[in-house]
Amino acid sequence: MIGQYIHFSESRTIALKEQELIQLLNEARMAYYNTDIPLMTDAEFDQLEDNLREINPESPYFSTVGHEGEDSGKITHAEPMLSMGKAKTIVEVFKWMDKLGMPDDTKWTLQPKIDGLSATCFYSGGTLRYVATRGDGSVGQDVTTIADYIEDIPQSIAETDHDIEIRGELYLPKNTDYETGGRPLRNNCVGLVNRKENREDLRYVRFVSYQTARWNPSASEAGIILWLKQQGFHTVEYHEARSRADIESFYNDYLQGYRDQWLYETDGLILTVDDNSLHREIDSRWVVDHHHHYALAIKPPSASKKTRLKAVDWQVSRQGALIPVALFEPIELGGATLARASLHNRAFVESMALQLGDELLIERANDVIPYVKENLSSSMREGESFMSNLAPSLCPVCGSAVVEEGVHLKCSNLECPERKIQTVLYWVKESGMDQVAEATIRLLFDKKIIANVSDMYKIEASDLEGLDGFGDKKIYNFLTQLEKVRTMEAPALISKLGIPLVQMKALKKLGINSMDAFMAFEDETFVIGRNILTWKRNPDNIRFLQDLLSVVNVQDSKDIQTLGQICMTGKGPMGRKEIQKIIEERGYEFSSSVTGSTTILLCENPEGGSSKLQKARKMGIQLISYEDFLSE
CATH class of the missing domain: 3.30.470.30 (DNA ligase/mRNA capping enzyme)
Structure with a gap:
């Protein structure tokens, strides 16, 4: 769920060992600096750092800043x-x-x-x-x-x-x-x-x-x-x-x-x-x-305001976890109108002893994210359980039985429609299919055109004709977006499976450049490797991967000698990913910046005056227009 935070209680963080704390902090850093989905609030992050400092104030963790992004120069x-x-x-x-x-x-x-x-x-x-x-x-x-x-x-x-x-x-x-x-x-x-x-x-x-x-x-x-x-x-x-x-x-x-x-x-x-x-x-x-x-x-306390709890909306994640969201009477806070905030998980709701009508203290964590700081009504009924009136016994989407798993309530149905929808939405986002909206995916589910990620790759134009909002242009754009991600190298596919911390750079360091290497991988030395092994032990994950491999063309990633390095500037006649694919198919290496290794700079007009063009001229780099390069 976008914007979901994980709540770490004080008792839990104190009990964490140094390496576990470092792992959590590094995961949070990676999410904060390189993605648009934060893992926790600033206050929770600071609390974890304070606990690590108590355990080992000389930890190497404190000599690092931020987190490296993906390799793009x-x-x-x-x-x-x-x-x-x-x-x-x-x-x-x-x-x-x-x-x-x-x-x-x-x-x-x-x-x-x-x-x-x-x-x-x-x-x-x-x-x-x-x-x-x-x-x-x-x-x-x-x-x-x-x-x-x-x-x-x-x-x-x-x-x-x-x-x-x-x-x-x-x-x-x-x-x-x-x-x-x-x-x-x-x-x-x-x-x-x-x-x-x-x-x-x-x-x-x-x-x-x-x-x-x-x-x-x-x-x-x-x-x-x-x-x-x-x-x-x-x-x-x-x-x-x-x-x-x-x-x-x-x-x-x-x-x-x-x-x-x-x-x-x-x-x-x-x-x-x-x-x-x-x-x-x-x-x-x-x-x-x-x-x-x-x-x-x-870093002062976050801005806060009181309001009343109207309802709790339980949303289903792609892992089947039921994520509670507090719906409360609208308040103005920090220049924004707020009416909802994540309650993270079952354990958090239980610790708050929430009931409908309770008076809540809402903060904007980091002065940005709405956050339920405190239930001001809970002190009068200490020891009572929230479970009888707020927690669902059945999945709100498919009606299947709900089970407790750690801090979460989970839908027991692996075929829950919302789990499948969230899985497809995750794949769409990770694949860079920017023009495919959530509403489109939900419509395709409702019309039973797709039921999982692999079904998307089986869609033909005739399947979309007559659907609400699908004219000729939208059908063309949708199928074009799919074709862009029908063929990919093994590391690119693996990085989209949702395995924690497993991205292209990590796979390169681990030497995983093919599906065979991925399936044969058994190294538990590093956290990333252990995450891969945990993921592979789940038979549902393996079935999901096999379905993908039946519709996606996967190529091994090989370190090969290239004809040189090509950089782009300005707007080309097609998307950058499409041009990058052509560059690499022709035996060149793509670079996002002009460096001493750059052989060619592609541009709209070789006579232009952008900073990249000026730098390339000084360095003696060949300037070629998109039109000339693509017509070769």
């Missing part, structure tokens, strides 16, 4: 993009200031901690050379192509004497016209940045800058923001403070107004020693691995 940061230490109260902030021991007249800068996707734009000679995400802090993902769509990332700047990185946050504003589908803005932003086709929607994404690297145009952090604004960049709001009273006053202003008024979602403030000439000396007093010591993230 890597950028090694000249200066690491580190995280920050955290404070949850103004008292903790003052303790941190005491530790720094700065003079009383020290100038501080406060700015919003924006809940987006951290990125950096590198300019050399005034020309944009690349855009990269933070990644793991040392190596980020090359996303230079997004600059063709995002107006806040200029192709050139006036500063030509110094190499400079402009660092900031990619985000969707609160008043965006983009259709979010009810999902958090950050998750939608990540999805758009990672999208490989239909990228025009990237125009909704903003880039807000707040920092420079490699060269500082000012010795003041506030001065850097002012300089960025003068250069035409979209910049963050900021506040200069010279006393603790001023810091506390701005913090209160943030809680009471700014976090609702600012158009970017935030999850706190950043407090920094304004004089950046002091930063190196401050860092020298402590080990710098996970974060610098001259700045601090102030």
Whole structure:
């Protein structure tokens, strides 16, 4: 279920061993930085980190930042993009200031901690050379192509004497016209940045800058923001403070107004020693691995409001778990109207002792996701069970018996229609079939045209004729989307099976480049390997895979010598995945960025002036139009 969080009770997290905690945290990091489906709230993530710190404060986990994305070109940061230490109260902030021991007249800068996707734009000679995400802090993902769509990332700047990185946050504003589908803005932003086709929607994404690297145009952090604004960049709001009273006053202003008024979602403030000439000396007093010591993230309590529980809607996931969703009287919170929130699982509902009509305290976890923080009515009936009046004994979709399995209630029917629908929707999403809507899949189920993923590949045009909303164009588009994913390499198919943490990069590291290698794999050394073995032990999973293999053309992935590396810029006459497929069929390797290994740059017009074209000319790379290349 999109937007579903997993609830970790305090007793459970305390009992987790170090490696289990690290595994959970790394899974959460991977989801947070590389997907549009978060695994847990910020508060739950912080709680797990606190528990790990209690067990082993020297854990190697704390020397990493973020999480590496999928291989689509890597950028090694000249200066690491580190995280920050955290404070949850103004008292903790003052303790941190005491530790720094700065003079009383020290100038501080406060700015919003924006809940987006951290990125950096590198300019050399005034020309944009690349855009990269933070990644793991040392190596980020090359996303230079997004600059063709995002107006806040200029192709050139006036500063030509110094190499400079402009660092900031990619985000969707609160008043965006983009259709979010009810999902958090950050998750939608990540999805758009990672999208490989239909990228025009990237125009909704903003880039807000707040920092420079490699060269500082000012010795003041506030001065850097002012300089960025003068250069035409979209910049963050900021506040200069010279006393603790001023810091506390701005913090209160943030809680009471700014976090609702600012158009970017935030999850706190950043407090920094304004004089950046002091930063190196401050860092020298402590080990710098996970974060610098001259700045601090102030993460306040999430905004909250009271309301009444009207109903609980139980939704069925592709694994058969019944996911409870609280339906409550609408409230205004953080500039949004809220009327529903996930209750995670059976155990969470039971721990809340929920009953209809209860008074609930709703938070926006991370100031974004509606979250049931507390049942204010439960204290009067301690010990009573919720099970008799809220939990279904039968599946709400198929009417089959419900069984308890761990923290969940599960539908016992493997043939439950909703389980199958959710499985197909997952495959459609993971395959990049962006033009196939959920409503389309549900219609095909209702009309009994499909009952599983493999059935989709058996659809012919005649099966769709006469269906509501299916004209000739939609039929053509649907069948075209299917054909795009009818043939794929084994790692691509395996990565779409829904095995936790198993993606293309992981399969490459494990040496799994064919279906035979996948079925023969038995290595339990790493978590990813154990996840594969667990998945294969389930006979239903094997049947699902066999059905897929009967309709999908699967090829082994081989490391072969190529004719060279080809990169693309601008808009081609067909989708990028289609052009990429042609590139690879002709014996070339596709690259998302222009590098020293690039042989050819495909473009709309070889005489154009984009940053990629200018860079390619300087490097002596051959420029070929899409028309000429595709007509060969």
